[in-house]
Amino acid sequence: MPLDFSQLASQIEAYVPRFTREADAATTEAARLRDLMAALGDGWHTAPEDRAALMGDPAVTHPAPACPASYRVFATDGSQIAVDRHQVATCYVINVGTVMIQYGADPDAQLGSVAHLLPDHDADSADDDNGDPEAPSPSRQTSLELERAAAELSSLRALVEASPPDLFTLALIDNSLVLWSQTMNAEKAIDHDIVQRYVADLAALAGLARTRPFAIAGYLSNPSSPWVADLVRTLQDGKPNGAPHPVVYDRDLFAELADGDRTERFERKARMLELPEYPSECWVDFCYLRAGGEIARVEVPRWVSGDPELLDLTHAVILDQCRRNQGNPAYPVALMEAHEQAVVSDSDRRGFWWLLTDRLEATGVAGSVSAKSRTKRTPWT
Amino acid sequence: MTQSAFLAVAQHVGEVVESATESLLAQAYAIDDAPRLGSLVRIPFGRASDGSAGCTYGVVTRAHTAPVDPGRAPVARGQSATSLDDIYREHxxxxxxxxxxxxxxxxxxxAVDGAIVHYLPEKPPEVHQLVFACDNHELERFTERPGYLALLLADRGPIADEVTAAFLREAARVRGIAGQPYLVHxxxxxxxLLRGDSVRLATLLGRLG
Structure with missing residues (x-):
């Protein structure tokens, strides 16, 4: 049976008062934190456990700089065909959408995608605590997400390396520039092959920036980071005493940012970034930026944030990208197109599994598609 | 010039993406760059695409430009533009x-021997086969005899007669001063062919001028 909306409608009604109460409490708390932030003055400091550190005067905001008439933007975004234990083999596919758009005297665009078939390393590992091989594996999900993020950055690096160094070029991803999962132990993760590749790509891009006008940024729409709000609360209220407080995201804290403006920079703090073996050219800072109706978090490497001209160019191009995406919510057009290039449809997904099954069966490789999967392919009444 | 030699230098204008015995659909290599309505095209047979295995002749009956992804509706982009060029520069x-x-x-x-016949080939063109525009000489050669009219007039689609008229006008144009007698013929x-359908005949003849 399809989803019965009549059943859900009454449950939604029951939830509305709770949602409203939580939203009101968050609005009040955000206003309180804004007042506290304004009163902090020179009182900003950061404890080791904080997730962000201020790098300037928080009262200062930066208006939109002028955008160059000619520039090039690259963007990548990934999607996947996840491991499906009902299929003939345990593997997954990452599809990275790639975009180059060039504006100015010689406008051009190239849209494409790069698909990667990857073996499922988790198939042989027994790291699930419950030991149930059919249960969803958190580590499998995490490694897929990390692999996807690494593939996005790797494709971005390849695009930039293959481009001429003539124009200011901004490379965009819609992720954090810190490859980090809350479930990872930083000391172990830094040695992980995926993290090593990601950091190597980031370092290579930093090297490219020494030979051409280039910056990279992670653009996070509707970010759920509460780092600055938490920092303000900690500085003014002292350490949380365990009393629950309404969740305030940084996007709520900076809700009064004028359209096009960005906040002062903050240093991104994460355990992995503090490890001595983490390259300093991969340290990441962030700011918040209002593009249209939304506050976005923009992450940039320290070599971008430390160069006022490069940071202004990054800011200007991101806003220009949002402006060009007319008819849509303010979101960089290159990222939107990269997403569209990456999308794997249900039909693509079925086509992939069919191709793989057909090929393996033709070579006589043992493997079986589950009865459940076959039933889904040919449903009957 | 032999057919093979001609194919070696001609520029293809599209590529077959759907193929059937009586019609095919081709994709142009740039948007809005389809061959003209009513123009004659040639689609070679065989992997070599050099015409040595014969070819199919067809008339362009319709062109259509739409999003690659049908799920993405286009939106207007030109509110602050002054020309189409502005819009493409901006996006x-x-x-x-x-x-x-x-x-x-x-x-x-x-046929393989180069002879032109006005009936359907045994097989439709291969998918992804290249589509070539025919030049004046080839159009003149194809229209030497009016046998092609039977297949053109068999199409009863809403713009079929517009296509036939456009094709005949072009066949007359390439003949220069012999064009008018050709149209009479x-x-x-x-x-x-249209005996019993005088309205359709009159409409068609009215479009040949």
């Missing part, structure tokens, strides 16, 4: 997000 990716398709009605084929052939 260079648009050229990659649309594609132009053109439909072709099969009106004959070329073709008109007589249509009188025979």
């Amino acid at each position: 260079p990716q648009l050229e990659r997000l649309f594609r132009t398709l053109f439909a072709v009605r099969v009106v004959g084929h070329g 073709a008109g007589k052939a249509m009188v025979s």
Whole structure:
């Protein structure tokens, strides 16, 4: 049976008062934190456990700089065909959408995608605590997400390396520039092959920036980071005493940012970034930026944030990208197109599994598609 | 010039993406760059695409430009623009997000020995086969005899007669001063083929001027 909306409608009604109460409490708390932030003055400091550190005067905001008439933007975004234990083999596919758009005297665009078939390393590992091989594996999900993020950055690096160094070029991803999962132990993760590749790509891009006008940024729409709000609360209220407080995201804290403006920079703090073996050219800072109706978090490497001209160019191009995406919510057009290039449809997904099954069966490789999967392919009444 | 030699230098204008015995659909290589309505195209047979295995002849009956992804509705982009060029400069990716398709009605084929016949080939063209525009000489050669009219007039689609008229006008144009007698000759052939449908015949003849 399809989803019965009549059943859900009454449950939604029951939830509305709770949602409203939580939203009101968050609005009040955000206003309180804004007042506290304004009163902090020179009182900003950061404890080791904080997730962000201020790098300037928080009262200062930066208006939109002028955008160059000619520039090039690259963007990548990934999607996947996840491991499906009902299929003939345990593997997954990452599809990275790639975009180059060039504006100015010689406008051009190239849209494409790069698909990667990857073996499922988790198939042989027994790291699930419950030991149930059919249960969803958190580590499998995490490694897929990390692999996807690494593939996005790797494709971005390849695009930039293959481009001429003539124009200011901004490379965009819609992720954090810190490859980090809350479930990872930083000391172990830094040695992980995926993290090593990601950091190597980031370092290579930093090297490219020494030979051409280039910056990279992670653009996070509707970010759920509460780092600055938490920092303000900690500085003014002292350490949380365990009393629950309404969740305030940084996007709520900076809700009064004028359209096009960005906040002062903050240093991104994460355990992995503090490890001595983490390259300093991969340290990441962030700011918040209002593009249209939304506050976005923009992450940039320290070599971008430390160069006022490069940071202004990054800011200007991101806003220009949002402006060009007319008819849509303010979101960089290159990222939107990269997403569209990456999308794997249900039909693509079925086509992939069919191709793989057909090929393996033709070579006589043992493997079986589950009865459940076959039933889904040919449903009957 | 032999057919093979001609194919070696001719520029293809599209590529077959759907193929059937009586018609095919081709994709142009740039948006809004389909061959003209009513123009004659040639689709070779065989992997070599050099015409050595014969070819299909067809007439362009329709062109259509739409988003590559049918799920993405286009939105207006030109509120602050003064020309189409402004819009493409402002949004260079648009050229990659649309594609132009053109439909072709099969009106004959070329045999391996180079002879042209005005009936359907045994097989439809291969998918992804290249589509070539025919030059004046080839159009003149294809239209030497009016046998192609039977297949063109068999199409009863809403713009079929517009296509036939456009094709005949072009066949007359390439003949220079012999064009008018050619149209008279073709008109007589249509009188025979459209016996009993004088309204359609009159409409068609009215579009040949």
